[in-house]
Amino acid sequence: MSDTMRAAQYNTTSNKIEINEIPIPEPGENDILIKNVCASLCHSDLMLFWGHTAEKPPMEKVTIGHENAGTVAAVGKNVTGFKVGDPVGCLGCSYACYECEGCSVHNLHCVEGTGKLHGFTTHGHFAEYSLSDYRNAMVLPVGMDLTTAAPLFCAGTTAYHSVKKCGLQEGEWIAIIGCGGLGHLAIQYAKALKLRVIGIDISDSQLESAKSLGADLTFNSATNLGYQKEIFTKTGGAHAAVVLSASNIAYRDAPSVLRINGILMVIGIPKENLSVNALDILLGKYRIMGASSGTPQQMREPIEFSHEHDIQAHLTTFNDIGDIQKIIDLMEDGKTAGRFGIAF
Template identity: 75%
Template sequence: MKAAQFNTLVNKVEVNEIPIPEPGPNDILIKNACASLCHSDLMLFWGHTAEKPPMDKVTIGHENTGFVTAIGSNVQGFKVGDVVGCLGCSYACCKLQSLGCSAFGQCSTIDLLNHLDECEGCRVHSLHCAKGTGRMHGFTTHGHFAEYSLSDYRNAMVLPKGMDTVSTAPLFCAGVTAYHAVKKCGLQEGDWISIIGCGGLGHLAIQYAKALKLRVIGIDISDSQLKNAKSLGAELTYNSASYVGYAEEIKQKTYGGAHAAVVLSASNAAYSTAPNILRVNGILMVIGIPKENLSINALDILLGKYRIMGASSGTPQQMREPIEFSHKHGIKAHMTTIDKIEDIQKIIDLMEAGKTAGRFGIVF
């Protein structure tokens, strides 16, 4: 089969002929319908990610949908022909108990004994698995920009009936992340939320925020992405590069500032200016991964000027809710696609240019 692979020796993506993989005991083999590109894939190419490929050539991509064509001996809940999607991290131990308590301090004695047999890391993110077996598709294990790919079945789900495979592919990273970024802010209907970076993740976050009946402010440096943000329901939109006084205007029009600012941009400048649009004790939600470490004023946090939170695609337990929510509310990724894997560089160039809102992918 053909696969788009990042060659670590020459630092570029190339299309190679490789064998169709054989599923291991916990694997499902997927004939891919669509694979989409994420900004973190670009970070791999730039060398700005901590997840380094252990092989010379790794198939890229961690967002996909497709059809199950074979299953491993331990696989449960899937059959050949199922239409599926999967999260970006596989092979963690996934040793979790389904308990009613939400933290150790609220557990009964029996619950505490059960907790001793579960993986604390897997409760937060599969990459924190205590056994150290979690692997990121497209980084430390092969990804989905190929005609066929593997996924740990515990990391996958069958799509709701009738859900479009192409626009759904990005939801398994961008969608799950954007949904939880908005939801975990814990805002009330009518509260103001600012989406900083209205592109690949941002256009999804705006749709989730609107479905949750929040009032949306879109901030970006691209007028085309801001136009798209407005069409999706953002009440206020600002080009932070061309309008110096946008922060003051936001505070005036929202009577104090946004209740939360979700930073989806990978720009350090976006993070340094985000607190300026927040009302007192507002939430700075960290999602975008900039090249440099963030700088914060410790006194601001100590005095409660604003709070800092984070969210990610995380664990399989966080997957189903946003996918089903998206289907229920008609939330879809705006997709620019190509149908030849040999043209992979075209979508890489489009994403790096950052001039078009939405996601980029290959339809197989």
């Protein structure tokens, strides 16, 4: 095989993506080398362009992407549990210790300070080959499609835990605010968990997708100015609202669809910091939660659940890595449901 490959890389100087020919990486002692079948783009990857991330690339050019699936091409000397040819996927943060108190919450909190985010502080997966710490990866269930599995290693795990960690009972109401890349998966998980779903978005096409996935009620919050009243009339208020949108307005309005002491689940990352009414929290009008899913301990459950319940991302793929800018433009437009990726 060739010693080089094409990679989609973020240039920290120009604040743009470029396609570069780079060496195929050699696995370190704890690495698996993955021959990628698919890499998909996550909305958080776009934070590079906004300058809205504390995790700054330490190199001039970093290969983007932290969602992927492929097969093992080579292993480092310390690797156990993987062999060449295994179908695999990995989470977004490698090279932590995976054992400390911080790593039990998110590997970026590792006390050793060694955790690195793929696509941000270490190279990601928008290339034919990429590396992952083997402790941050898993072998896929038998028969799982490698292409549609790729988005599950960020979008899927995030959406699953955002719903599951609300702790709702069968038949209770959950509002999915933002029905696109994350939301269309969250709706599927919520229905598989036998919850009743309210889909809220500003895109009619994404709301149509939400209906097709089983959302019990849908509302366009931009055009239906009385949607909160309708929600209370029909449901008594949501027991939880999962905000998967990166909009500050979505967060501002989310508490208005909650019944008393409902849960506001914080997932989407807006450009500006959130503002909350402290008295509302003190008096229990609603509760605020987050659902970190960035640890290997939390990876297997959503992947196996997805396979068992045939939950798949709506994935549009392109076959040339040179199409990465088209994918970025589609995601920034925000009008098309699902995920976008490169199939290698």
